[in-house]
Amino acid sequence: MDGIDRRGLAARLAEVREEIAAAARRAGRQADDVRLVAVSKTHPAAAVRVLAAAGQRDFGESYVQEAIDKQSELFDIPGVRWHFIGGLQSNKARFVAGAFSLVHSVDSPKLAQALHKRASARDAVQDVLVQVNLGGEIQKRGTCGDDARCLCEAVLALPGLRLRGLMLMPPWDEDPEAVRPWFRGLRELRGRLEAELGTPLPELSMGMTNDFVQAVEEGATLVRVGTRIFGRRPARG
Numbered sequence: 001m002d003g004i005d006r007r008g009l010a011a012r013l014a015e016v017r018e019e020i021a022a023a024a025r026r027a028g029r030q031a032d033d034v035r036l037v038a039v040s041k042t043h044p045a046a047a048v049r050v051l052a053a054a055g056q057r058d059f060g061e062s063y064v065q066e067a068i069d070k071q072s073e074l075f076d077i078p079g080v081r082w083h084f085i086g087g088l089q090s091n092k093a094r095f096v097a098g099a100f101s102l103v104h105s106v107d108s109p110k111l112a113q114a115l116h117k118r119a120s121a122r123d124a125v126q127d128v129l130v131q132v133n134l135g136g137e138i139q140k141r142g143t144c145g146d147d148a149r150c151l152c153e154a155v156l157a158l159p160g161l162r163l164r165g166l167m168l169m170p171p172w173d174e175d176p177e178a179v180r181p182w183f184r185g186l187r188e189l190r191g192r193l194e195a196e197l198g199t200p201l202p203e204l205s206m207g208m209t210n211d212f213v214q215a216v217e218e219g220a221t222l223v224r225v226g227t228r229i230f231g232r233r234p235a236r237g
């Protein structure tokens, strides 16, 4: 035996799907307006295989080497979409551009530029989200560093990238209701940016194990759920 709890994985996946659907209904949305990204970082490829067999298609990874190893191990599964959700250094952009269905974590003009360059070299257009630090939005008015508006403009100017929306990692809080205002803040920022930039930003990537229900109620189109599906992550080392 490989120590993979097949029944448990499939059961938890089904539970999360039901909770997403219920939250969507409460908010007057359709269940399939929300995509579940199962965050498989630190978990074995065999566990991803079990979930894929249960119909899960979107998987999230945070560490470049681990993600690439898992992709090559699972190349035979049709229709899997890999999401890069972790912090990414520009010098690793070449491993990511063109190799992931969506990069959630574009957080600097430098990284955007590096991804554009590498995607273009592969004749690819990389779908990306701009990762927003809502705390920083207030302090950084007027500067053109990594504030959301400036970053979105930078991405829109790069033909190797296609801007799909925004991603948020709010400050941790045990109480999911305390996180809700951050989710609402991201949705409102999306509305402002759509108006200011004159471009649709359809995707909102927000909500994790502890607060995905609140995120869906506030408009998430992508929720990134790891622990609730896979169990606790082993320490990295």
Ligand SMILES: *Cc1c(COP(=O)(O)O)cnc(C)c1O
Pocket (backbone or CB within 6 Å): 039, 041, 062, 085, 086, 169, 208, 209, 210, 224, 225, 226, 227, 228
């Ligand atoms: C690890 C991770 C998640 C999943 O977190 P859980 O609390 O295990 O659901 C979501 N988003 C990002 C960016 C992550 O790094």
